[in-house]
Amino acid sequence: MAKDTKICVARIGAAHGVRGEVKLWPFTEDPFAVTQYGPLSTSDGSRQFEVTRAREGKGFLVATLKGVASRTDAEGLNGLELYVPRERLPAPEEGEYYHADLIGLEAVSDAGAPLGRVIAMHNFGAGDIIEIAPPRGASLLLPFTDAVVPTVDIAGGRIVVVPPGEIEGDEPGAA
Known part of the structure; x- marks a missing residue:
């Protein structure tokens, strides 16, 4: 799309x-x-x-x-x-996306709760970071990895996000 x-x-x-x-x-x-x-x-x-x-x-x-x-x-x-x-440009391969395709997608939790919309993609040298603007409050900045964003549905207009702390093996304070 x-x-x-x-x-x-x-x-x-x-x-x-x-x-x-x-x-x-x-x-x-x-x-x-x-x-x-x-x-x-x-x-x-x-x-x-x-x-x-x-x-x-x-x-x-x-x-x-x-x-x-x-x-x-x-x-x-x-x-x-x-x-x-x-x-x-070539079509992106399976599991790859143009950042422009991600901007504007609805972000929902893995439980289906609305989190906001993708407003930007950043890369400060350590990998892609997805920025999600919730309906209220500060933007969420999350690593754009398969563990955090397991589902990207461009045609459906949404991504699924596993909220921080719910990723298997993720422990508070772990680096």
Whole structure:
């Protein structure tokens, strides 16, 4: 079920060097896949970028973008998120999801109690974290693992969440 027609595949970071290269933070399983999807655009489609060269950096790509020839040009792009039309992307494999498909799904407990809606997916380096906004109160931030989220039903519009402390083998205070 495609909710969005575009999927965010990368974010431009700081300028790299003096010839217009940028640090490019890909959100794809294969970092170099962003070079194969054709032109990348901003979320509103007002600007397009073509990656003409890319090489591996430390946790990012160092990329040359067509038409970006100076450090000043590159500095002006810092923070831009880059999107591709969904139809250019491969279908996710069984048990894999595009984050965009998860946003907006209803979250229910394994007992069927409503918990809220998925409002974001985060990854701070240790794995995906799902953010759920309950009807009242602070958002829930939970690891997006099979133990915590055993069921994802994109077509049905919901996920099942095993609340913290109810996971088998989970003990309070255990690290």
